[in-house]
Amino acid sequence: DVQLVESGGALVQPGGSLRLSCAASGFTLSSHSMNWVRQAPGKGLEWISFISSSGSTTSYAGSVKGRFTISRDNAKNSLDLQMNSLRAEDTAMYYCARVGVISWYFDLWGRGTLITVSS
Amino acid sequence: DIVMTQSPDSLAVSLGERATINCKSSQSVLYSSNNKNFLAWYQQKPGLPPKLLIYWASTRESGVPDRFSGSGSGTDFTLTISSLQAEDVAVYYCQQYYSTSPYTFGQGTKLEIK
Numbered sequence: 001d002v003q004l005v006e007s008g009g010a011l012v013q014p015g016g017s018l019r020l021s022c023a024a025s026g027f028t029l030s031s032h033s034m035n036w037v038r039q040a041p042g043k044g045l046e047w048i049s050f051i052s053s054s055g056s057t058t059s060y061a062g063s064v065k066g067r068f069t070i071s072r073d074n075a076k077n078s079l080d081l082q083m084n085s086l087r088a089e090d091t092a093m094y095y096c097a098r099v100g101v102i103s104w105y106f107d108l109w110g111r112g113t114l115i116t117v118s119s
Numbered sequence: 120d121i122v123m124t125q126s127p128d129s130l131a132v133s134l135g136e137r138a139t140i141n142c143k144s145s146q147s148v149l150y151s152s153n154n155k156n157f158l159a160w161y162q163q164k165p166g167l168p169p170k171l172l173i174y175w176a177s178t179r180e181s182g183v184p185d186r187f188s189g190s191g192s193g194t195d196f197t198l199t200i201s202s203l204q205a206e207d208v209a210v211y212y213c214q215q216y217y218s219t220s221p222y223t224f225g226q227g228t229k230l231e232i233k
Binding site: 045050109112 | 155157159161163167168169170171174175180212214216219220221222223224225226227
């Protein structure tokens with residue numbers, strides 16, 4: 001099956017760090033740019049980070065820039081998000097999402113992993 | 120940033136009736152070099168991740184029922200469900216991918232059965 005599976009979600013204290021992972025199966029991750037998108041409880045979708053297929057280009061939303069780092073290991077078919085200096089407002093479901101081969105929309109999403117930032 | 124605004128925020132439609140959701144972008148998402156609108160629609164059912172329905176504003180993703188259609192160009196777009204089924208209850212989001220830093224989504228439209 002073609003799928004993305006996120007892991008690493010947890011309850012973490014404000015100021016703490018966490019590393020999320022996204023494992024791809026059923027397709028070659030290196031052929032696709034990837035993104036992380038989050039959704040706070042009961043809220044809408046917020047794009048937070050992009051990485052190109054080779055990993056040479058990254059970008060971040062202003063809300064996470066300087067605190068989060070996206071990376072990928074194409075040999076392991078995996079994507080990571082290192083999250084530092086976590087805040088209560090980072091509490092959300094975090095999804096990894098694949099960029100389509102035709103253009104820049106997201107054609108495949110994982111089921112998400114939940115981060116709760118609270119003391 | 121390109122701001123995406125959907126209307127209405129919520130919508131209740133009877134089974135078998137038409138549902139229409141609007142999406143407006145703060146600037147054109149029509150790319151002149153290929154004459155394509157960089158606009159996608161996603162469906163999110165409770166407890167599930169978003170699912171791609173439509174890209175290029177009007178192209179259905181493989182496997183999406185033909186009761187779903189997208190239209191519009193430039194800054195104004197519409198998602199139409201021609202005959203609402205019970206399984207269409209969900210939140211629908213538009214997204215522009217004209218600018219990928221940042222990508223932006225509409226706030227979502229909650230669709231319910233009347």
